[in-house]
Amino acid sequence: MTSNPLPVNSSRLGGCTLTGAISVTSHVRDAVTIIHGPAGCSHHNVSLLHASWLDNDHAILPELVSTGLSETDIVFGSEETLRKSIRHAAGRDVRAIFVLSTCIVETIGDDVAAVCAEEYGIPVVPVPTAGFLGGTFHDGVNNALIALAATAGPCRKTGGINIIGEMNLEYEVEENYTEVARLLSLLGLTVNLRFVHDISYDQLARLGAAQLNILRSPALVPVGEVLKERFGTPYIPSFPHGLSGTLSFIRTVAGACGIDGQEAVSGECVRQEEMIAGFSDLANKPASLDHTLSGAEEILAAEELAAVLDLVVGAPGKSSRLPVSAAIGTVGTRRMLHRWRRAIHA
């Protein structure tokens, strides 16, 4: 294996578990996240969150507290340092504390769960994260969602849909949510809880009330299974990608909720046909699809779209390289088409 940083070259490049978990816990507004490790680990993540939150028009940073481990802590153990940080945070006006560990803490063998189990007067929730020792970025997301789900008790089903595991660091996270909420509204359905995106700690209690969970991506299936077992809520494994994926999503949601979705599907079909007509100028243009950073669902949706548009894909000679990204729903597909047009005209 080389050290080439391209993700396609290595399974080692799954990202940092800690970052994945922070992307979840930082979205509980009235809680504090403590990162048990050197200040540098926290800074890396603070900086990343700062960038992605600004991109999404959130100027205010979430509360991330670093235990600021030094060389001395690492030599002599750092559980007391963590205990002090938890006590300090518990003395502030917060509803809960999430404690995330780092590679170095895992390596020196601190018992983070035991320290968190002590009495602090407010919920202290340890999230199993340990950088690369804990797995990948996605493992961090899943671990955090599962840890937070454990704080929610059983509750009466009141209807509504949960959105599970939105990619909070994604540039278009709000737009993707808006599109899914729009598709649900075609069936007369509303969102019960965005688990976890910009919510309060008390809202977590509503997790079990939904009739259906919609996962952002199939990587969240372990979370879907936990929620199914805990609350009896079925799940759909992914947001919709592309044209037929969107229509199929409407049908699946309708079926899961016992709704006749035919009218909604027909209406969305008309909307898609009108949209495609608006890009008829791309027909017969030579093109290739840039798969570099795309998942299987995204590639399938892009290939379908290229066929519908009559693009000439893979022909010899000069062609435009079209970016393939997550085209969530019809609106997301339209945005990708604008990028394709830009690439073809470039």
Add this chain to the structure above:
Amino acid sequence: MPECNNPLWPCAMTGAAACLAGFDGIAVVIHGSSGCYYYPTTLLHAPLHGTFICEDDVIFGSEGRLVEVIDGLSGTGKRIAVITTCVPAILGEDIRSMLDGHDVILVDSPGFSGNVETGYAKALAMLEPRINPASPSVNIDGVCLFDPFAVGNEQEIRRLFTLASVPVGTVFSRDRFDRAFRASAFTVGTNTDFPSGVGEYLGGMLGFDAIRATFTRIGEVIDGAECDPVYAELDQQEERVVRACDKYLHRYDPPVAAVFAGSSYAAFAARVLRQYLDAEICCIGSRTAPGDAPVPMVEAAGLSQVKNLIQIHNPDLVIGSSFERSVSGTAAFVGIIPPLRGSIRLAPTPLAGINGTLSFVEQVLNACMDHTP
């Protein structure tokens, strides 16, 4: 470092990477996880390599993985530099002996060992730069890839050196690797938080007074230096600054400014604001070890410290990073340290040199006028 709310400054490993990646001819390997690799890569916009170690490497030893990556880079003609991150640093492996037979620069600079300037200094020391006393030139130091003004600073000092017919020595740390071993005996600074320690230091390039003094020293030690064109430009441009600030003061009160930066840039910003705008510097929060400034500096390495200082002093102008901007409310803001998120920066703007002061004053006046009711 004690407990810290939202730490605002990167770790030593990032500093070491910022130093080494600036030299063309070094292949930098981050010996650590993909998480540790990702941050300096995105921050520095420089090609870095990584070992991307996993749990198995920690349990069974990372030698195989490290050697695999280094072997992959052999034959590229580049000198390989390995930077250790936190976990490999405490595993107790003898990395030096693992690398026997490889011509590798090893920098033990784990994140817990300090902050970005600690790692930068350590990496530069490991390079062991050497001086060529016969070189009639002047080095430029403080050019650190971590600094968003680094490229602009270098270009501006090169321009001034050209004006003064002064050959440029080695740029620390943004130059060809071999030039680190043929440095000049004299050095000027652009950002003294990242000093090279190479050669005799002739002075800094932040602010008109410092530039004037530094060129006076250059004129004394470099044969053939003609500093009059620089002095003439200094006089001309300082007059423009004075006029612009005076015009501002005709209409508005001086700003009450809170300054947050590394010690070097913070002192520069405070002096300029006080000198040309009669600004009240209500506080200076330094990311690095506090240094000399018009008002005492305090260390402000976390967002809560920054927030407290801003709440206490209620400034109408905040100088800092986009972290500061996020807690500045309606105050005018000018960014001088990373990160500078939320705005597009494409041109290599300087803070050092004549154009650096012009650019800073220009941004301050525009920001203040935009925010003054």
